[in-house]
Amino acid sequence: KRKVVLITGCSSGIGLSLAVGLASDPEKNYKVYATLKTLNKKQRLLKSVTEFHRDTLDILQMDVTDRASIMSARDRVQEGRVDILVCNAGVGLMGPLEVQDSKVMKDVMEVNLFGTLQTLQAFLPDMKSRREGHILVTGSTGGLHGLPFNEVYCASKFAIEGLCESLAVLLQHFNIRVSIIECGPVNTDFMLNLQKTEIGDCALDALDSHTLSLYERFLLHCGTVFQNAAQDTEDIVKVYLDAIRSPEPAFRYFTSGTVPPLVKLKTTQPDGLEYIRAMGELIFPQDHEELQQ
Numbered sequence: 001k002r003k004v005v006l007i008t009g010c011s012s013g014i015g016l017s018l019a020v021g022l023a024s025d026p027e028k029n030y031k032v033y034a035t036l037k038t039l040n041k042k043q044r045l046l047k048s049v050t051e052f053h054r055d056t057l058d059i060l061q062m063d064v065t066d067r068a069s070i071m072s073a074r075d076r077v078q079e080g081r082v083d084i085l086v087c088n089a090g091v092g093l094m095g096p097l098e099v100q101d102s103k104v105m106k107d108v109m110e111v112n113l114f115g116t117l118q119t120l121q122a123f124l125p126d127m128k129s130r131r132e133g134h135i136l137v138t139g140s141t142g143g144l145h146g147l148p149f150n151e152v153y154c155a156s157k158f159a160i161e162g163l164c165e166s167l168a169v170l171l172q173h174f175n176i177r178v179s180i181i182e183c184g185p186v187n188t189d190f191m192l193n194l195q196k197t198e199i200g201d202c203a204l205d206a207l208d209s210h211t212l213s214l215y216e217r218f219l220l221h222c223g224t225v226f227q228n229a230a231q232d233t234e235d236i237v238k239v240y241l242d243a244i245r246s247p248e249p250a251f252r253y254f255t256s257g258t259v260p261p262l263v264k265l266k267t268t269q270p271d272g273l274e275y276i277r278a279m280g281e282l283i284f285p286q287d288h289e290e291l292q293q
């Protein structure tokens with residue numbers, strides 16, 4: 001029997017690659033519902049779709065912040081069930097906390113946290129009654145350790161960890177697996193789509209100069225990290241495929257293959273100070289020496 005997969009956030013990036021990757025399975029083992037916040041953003045996805053996908057991929061509108069839109073997407077699934085649900089939609093937010101607008105902060109929580117919660121609420125009852133299913137969530141290393149100037153984003157991704165871990169404990173009684181795919185930096189539209197406080201933005205006028213200079217350095221650091229270490233979506237899709245095909249999927253997957261050293265520090269040094277020092281040293285190397293004195 002073909003597995004029915006529904007993926008959120010497929011207009012670009014990880015969601016798009018995963019949708020096309022699964023729909024391109026040579027055995028046609030998957031029927032994929034690639035969902036998008038708005039259908040006018042489907043051009044990029046359509047470019048990857050060929051005749052082969054005629055019976056393996058459907059495109060649906062689904063805004064994860066809109067309950068009615070989630071329900072209507074669910075009701076359009078022809079098979080009447082979803083075997084594999086991928087909660088992938090997400091947005092970023094970067095900048096000094098003091099200057100963030102509360103509407104913008106709430107929007108990030110709306111998409112990343114409440115969007116995921118609402119999506120799960122819509123699909124859980126059927127999975128539970130069938131006692132079958134696999135829920136996969138695109139997580140972030142920013143959900144496992146804090147990052148300066150990413151307080152709201154990290155808070156939303158930390159919340160996802162708690163949500164998934166809590167659910168997983170219950171759902172083992174329903175033969176439903178939960179997996180989080182923990183990504184580091186990935187080459188997608190994420191950096192373009194994120195809400196970022198730009199240097200020169202008048203919102204920064206009231207900010208103290210020390211924070212501003214640290215923010216400038218953080219942005220440079222970020223650029224270098226993305227240039228040197230970002231993975232391609234194909235690498236992420238491989239990890240997703242491993243998790244989806246596994247008879248005993250793990251709860252947590254790291255797309256780099258191993259637990260990143262900074263994540264490890266959180267468990268080996270539970271008082272948390274080692275992590276804070278190490279991250280500070282990584283992003284603001286010279287200051288670190290001064291702080292030690």
Ligand code: NAD
Binds near residue numbers: 139191
């Ligand atoms: P992306 O910006 O290319 O994709 C995000 C997708 O989410 C887009 O298709 C966007 O339209 C969609 N989306 C946004 N708001 C939505 C809404 N209200 N309803 C439905 N869809 C919505 O970036 P990406 O890197 O592919 O991001 C996918 C996931 O990966 C996100 O959850 C992100 O937090 C996570 N992630 C990304 C990175 C990275 O460096 N790119 C790192 C770690 C985790």
